[in-house]
Amino acid sequence: MEMKDRSLEGKPAIRCEGVEVVIRKKQVLRNVSFEVEAGRLAGLLGPNGAGKSTLLRLLTGLLPPDGGTVELFGRPAGPERLAEVSFLPDRGQLPVYLSAGEWLGFAAKLYPDWNRGRERELIEKLEIDRAKRIGSMSRGEEARLQLLTCLSREAPLLILDEPFTGVDLVSRERIASAVVGEMADGDRTFLIATHDIREMEQLFDCIVLIGDGAVKGAYDVDELRQAGRSVESCYREVFA
Amino acid sequence: MPPGRNWTTEDFRLDPSRPLYEQFTEQIRAMIAKGELAPGERLPSVREMASGLRVNPTTAMKTYQELERMNLIVTYRGQGTFVTREEEAIRRSRRQLAQEAVRQLTETARSLGLTPEQLWELAREE
Amino acid sequence: MKKWTDDPLFALEWSSARMALPLNARNGMIWAAAALTAVVVGVLLPDRVTPESIFACGAVIVALIASHYGLALSFGLWVNPFKDWWLMLPHPRESLIRSKLLAAVAKQMFASAAVWLVCLLATVVRIESGVYWTDPGAADRVPGDLLAYGLAYAAVSAVFGCFGFAVLGMNVGWRRWLLLPLALFVLPLYGLFPPVLGSAEAVQRTVSAGTVFFGSCAALLVAVPLWRGTIRFVTRYGLPELARYRSAELAVRNRKETIAAARFPVGGAGFRALLALERSRFRHLAALPPVRALAALLVLAAAAGGYRACAEPTGLLSLLSVVLMLAMWLPSVILSILNQTEANSRRIVWWLVLPFARRALLFARWTAVWTTVLRWAGGWLAGIAIGAAARWAAGGSVQLPWDRDGTTLLYLVAVIMGIGVMLSGTVLSQPASYRSPLAAWLFVPLSSLSSSAPFLVWQWLAPDRLLAEGVGPGDWRTAVLCAAGALALGGFGFSAGAKSLHLYLVNSREAVQRRTGAAWERRRPFS
Numbered sequence: 001m002e003m004k005d006r007s008l009e010g011k012p013a014i015r016c017e018g019v020e021v022v023i024r025k026k027q028v029l030r031n032v033s034f035e036v037e038a039g040r041l042a043g044l045l046g047p048n049g050a051g052k053s054t055l056l057r058l059l060t061g062l063l064p065p066d067g068g069t070v071e072l073f074g075r076p077a078g079p080e081r082l083a084e085v086s087f088l089p090d091r092g093q094l095p096v097y098l099s100a101g102e103w104l105g106f107a108a109k110l111y112p113d114w115n116r117g118r119e120r121e122l123i124e125k126l127e128i129d130r131a132k133r134i135g136s137m138s139r140g141e142e143a144r145l146q147l148l149t150c151l152s153r154e155a156p157l158l159i160l161d162e163p164f165t166g167v168d169l170v171s172r173e174r175i176a177s178a179v180v181g182e183m184a185d186g187d188r189t190f191l192i193a194t195h196d197i198r199e200m201e202q203l204f205d206c207i208v209l210i211g212d213g214a215v216k217g218a219y220d221v222d223e224l225r226q227a228g229r230s231v232e233s234c235y236r237e238v239f240a
Numbered sequence: 241m242p243p244g245r246n247w248t249t250e251d252f253r254l255d256p257s258r259p260l261y262e263q264f265t266e267q268i269r270a271m272i273a274k275g276e277l278a279p280g281e282r283l284p285s286v287r288e289m290a291s292g293l294r295v296n297p298t299t300a301m302k303t304y305q306e307l308e309r310m311n312l313i314v315t316y317r318g319q320g321t322f323v324t325r326e327e328e329a330i331r332r333s334r335r336q337l338a339q340e341a342v343r344q345l346t347e348t349a350r351s352l353g354l355t356p357e358q359l360w361e362l363a364r365e366e
Numbered sequence: 367m368k369k370w371t372d373d374p375l376f377a378l379e380w381s382s383a384r385m386a387l388p389l390n391a392r393n394g395m396i397w398a399a400a401a402l403t404a405v406v407v408g409v410l411l412p413d414r415v416t417p418e419s420i421f422a423c424g425a426v427i428v429a430l431i432a433s434h435y436g437l438a439l440s441f442g443l444w445v446n447p448f449k450d451w452w453l454m455l456p457h458p459r460e461s462l463i464r465s466k467l468l469a470a471v472a473k474q475m476f477a478s479a480a481v482w483l484v485c486l487l488a489t490v491v492r493i494e495s496g497v498y499w500t501d502p503g504a505a506d507r508v509p510g511d512l513l514a515y516g517l518a519y520a521a522v523s524a525v526f527g528c529f530g531f532a533v534l535g536m537n538v539g540w541r542r543w544l545l546l547p548l549a550l551f552v553l554p555l556y557g558l559f560p561p562v563l564g565s566a567e568a569v570q571r572t573v574s575a576g577t578v579f580f581g582s583c584a585a586l587l588v589a590v591p592l593w594r595g596t597i598r599f600v601t602r603y604g605l606p607e608l609a610r611y612r613s614a615e616l617a618v619r620n621r622k623e624t625i626a627a628a629r630f631p632v633g634g635a636g637f638r639a640l641l642a643l644e645r646s647r648f649r650h651l652a653a654l655p656p657v658r659a660l661a662a663l664l665v666l667a668a669a670a671g672g673y674r675a676c677a678e679p680t681g682l683l684s685l686l687s688v689v690l691m692l693a694m695w696l697p698s699v700i701l702s703i704l705n706q707t708e709a710n711s712r713r714i715v716w717w718l719v720l721p722f723a724r725r726a727l728l729f730a731r732w733t734a735v736w737t738t739v740l741r742w743a744g745g746w747l748a749g750i751a752i753g754a755a756a757r758w759a760a761g762g763s764v765q766l767p768w769d770r771d772g773t774t775l776l777y778l779v780a781v782i783m784g785i786g787v788m789l790s791g792t793v794l795s796q797p798a799s800y801r802s803p804l805a806a807w808l809f810v811p812l813s814s815l816s817s818s819a820p821f822l823v824w825q826w827l828a829p830d831r832l833l834a835e836g837v838g839p840g841d842w843r844t845a846v847l848c849a850a851g852a853l854a855l856g857g858f859g860f861s862a863g864a865k866s867l868h869l870y871l872v873n874s875r876e877a878v879q880r881r882t883g884a885a886w887e888r889r890r891p892f893s
Contacts, residue, residue: 023872024872041296057868057871060719062715062718062719062868062871063868063871063872079723079724079868080723082719082720082721082722083721085719087715087719089712089715089716089719091712092712092713092715092716093711093712093713093716094713094716095643095646095647095713097646097647097650098646098650099624099625099628101625101628102625102628102629102630102646105628105630105632106630106632106639106642106643106646108632109632109634109635109636109638109639109642110635110636110639110640110643110720110721110722111720111721112635112636112721129624131624131625131626132624133624133625136624173294176294177291177292177294178291180290180291180294180295180296180297181287181290181291183290183296183297186297201256202254202256202260202293202294202295202296202299203294203295203296204296205296205298222259225256225257225258225259225260226259228257228258229257230255230256230257231256232256233257
């Protein structure tokens with residue numbers, strides 16, 4: 001059982017201000033500023049190459065920004081805060097020579113915030129075959145296993161980078177249901193980067209649109225809909 | 241008490257340009273009014289609804305709050321959410337639906353320059 | 367060449383292969399820096415090393431580079447995301463493989479030419495500085511050496527390049543066992559350095575220009591059918607496998623799709639789990655049948671060596687030194703290959719995001735590699751002991767002047783292990799070379815030095831002298847120096863690497879190729 005850190009109350013889960021990133025003389029992110037409140041499901045939308053993956057790597061603390069600040073729950077992001085963030089990499093791969101069960105055995109010991117109960121629930125929900133070798137899994141199966149690894153932890157912030165790329169329909173629906181199921185308690189924040197809007201449109205609380213390394217807009221989805229616009233139409237307006 | 245069925249995406253038709261909770265509220269109200277949801281029938285929890293329909297739990301919560309405000313559903317602590325058994329509330333919602341339908345009919349009639357009755361006659365003409 | 371570059375398949379392969387070649391200013395400088403370091407090493411070799419020995423050493427290096435490049439190509443092809451596109455090209459399968467092999471060997475020719483130049487320069491410098499005053503004919507032999515060894519390098523690149531490339535066909539079923547004879551061809555190359563550099567009469571006869579010339583002609587004759595055979599072999603057996611399976615690894619591709627019980631018990635949580643994860647990789651590989659067979663063979667070889675070596679008083683000590691040298695050098699090799707392949711694969715992000723300090727991540731990897739290598743070394747030592755015991759039991763003479771050789775052995779162990787620690791620390795500092803161009807320039811000579819380490823250490827330690835004379839106080843001083851140097855340099859390299867670990871993310875081979883490719887197109891020398 002974890003004790004809720006009282007000092008986290010009221011602080012936004014993610015806060016970026018004036019973030020700049022230059023990789024090999026190319027300006028990948030330019031003056032990026034936005035906020036995501038705790039407990040919300042935020043979407044990071046933008047075309048390919050907009051800088052989404054770089055931004056997410058910044059949030060996990062893997063890359064330091066060249067300018068500006070990145071704060072998670074009020075404190076600066078960095079590799080020492082990895083225990084508070086559960087990150088699903090884009091096109092990542094788990095060790096192919098392990099079976100799903102073996103990997104989960106390791107994961108349970110490697111992640112200090114692993115929740116065995118959740119793991120069991122999710123194995124059923126996501127239909128993971130523990131005996132199957134990761135190298136023999138289809139893309140959909142491996143995607144579900146990777147998501148399970150992320151969701152079985154109790155980290156307060158979950159960042160998913162393109163969780164649906166190349167995944168079959170049924171797996172996608174299972175993944176979306178699982179994500180929603182994890183949200184319902186209200187104490188986890190999700191940031192999902194995707195350019196697959198139709199899948200996730202109904203899930204987002206708020207969206208941040210990013211293109212060419214700059215923030216093109218940040219909206220509360222309910223407000224958008226009150227004004228008669230859908231997330232998709234908003235995206236088209238900004239990017240098309 | 242065993243839970244009732246959970247909703248699937250087939251049960252609803254959604255327009256992404258309008259607030260989702262409003263649409264869920266309307267359509268669930270219609271289900272109650274038509275009797276597709278029996279009085280006293282148990283509804284899925286907020287979490288189950290969100291998970292089954294793949295919508296944000298906040299949306300599901302707002303939907304139930306609205307429906308509760310309209311007295312169409314009741315939540316009993318520890319037991320779940322149920323369709324109201326109150327006849328009056330259901331009848332009231334049926335009347336509201338009927339009024340809405342008639343209003344639309346009247347609007348269409350007006351746009352054709354007819355009264356609702358004339359519109360009705362016109363439709364039945366061969 | 368004109369005809370070949372017109373061939374679209376070859377042009378495609380060449381466009382990728384040439385990106386590492388010294389055809390632009392930046393690569394040219396890197397190659398020059400590495401070559402210069404090698405020349406310096408060559409010049410500083412002991413005086414007794416003849417020009418022919420230097421060239422022969424170069425030949426071994428060329429063989430190693432060629433076979434390793436072929437191997438890397440084979441493994442890389444499995445995980446190459448372009449693989450499926452390539453397989454779908456509407457050309458005969460043999461043409462696909464032929465152009466790939468051709469491009470690989472052409473690339474090797476560049477490397478061989480570089481090595482040839484390095485040997486030439488080192489020899490010339492040595493002659494000019496009067497190293498060979500005892501051997502006045504050395505200068506006259508050089509032109510002959512150049513010719514003979516030029517031919518030799520070409521033959522060796524081709525032959526060993528084919529060997530490495532043939533691994534593509536050895537993924538499944540009975541063909542996996544072919545890896546054994548292949549390993550037996552390639553692995554002993556590492557052991558050739560000390561004898562080749564020796565000044566014994568027999569050795570010098572073997573490496574003289576005449577012998578080498580005829581040997582190369584023979585090798586070239588073998589190379590032609592070998593070339594054709596490799597192409598056919600890979601086309602027939604390798605390509606269908608490539609097409610059939612989605613993910614790479616030799617490891618994964620046996621019949622077992624499911625593993626019912628967990629194979630790797632995880633002791634504790636936290637760091638111990640991390641260590642267990644790193645070791646699971648090695649334990650998995652070690653359980654594969656071809657690897658088990660290879661391991662058994664190596665232990666048998668050690669036993670045979672032990673049996674024979676006990677005949678001479680210094681024999682046992684030399685054999686033990688060989689095992690020690692391997693134990694010193696293997697961890698660095700494994701670590702560098704591991705980091706490189708991990709960096710280019712899609713696994714690295716998961717590794718970096720594990721909730722551990724980066725030093726812990728690196729330390730777990732370092733520990734896992736060292737424990738694995740030390741276990742192997744233990745196995746070989748046991749083999750040697752068994753061989754010696756067998757000789758003793760068979761009534762043969764076993765020369766073990768223990769008290770003197772005891773201290774010598776201790777000394778050797780201390781120095782060599784110290785160097786091993788230093789080397790592995792240096793290897794781990796590789797990501798720090800991505801920080802700035804200066805760091806990258808610093809890293810090139812460092813890594814060239816570390817790959818020639820066993821070779822250097824053997825020369826410098828001069829175990830023959832040690833064995834003859836025993837360990838003196840001067841030697842103990844060097845031992846202490848080594849220990850200090852090991853801790854300092856190794857520790858420093860380790861920290862530098864840990865701090866820069868995240869740079870793997872933006873410097874994977876794919877990312878670098880994207881940048882380099884783009885720069886090439888725009889004709890900019892520095893990207």
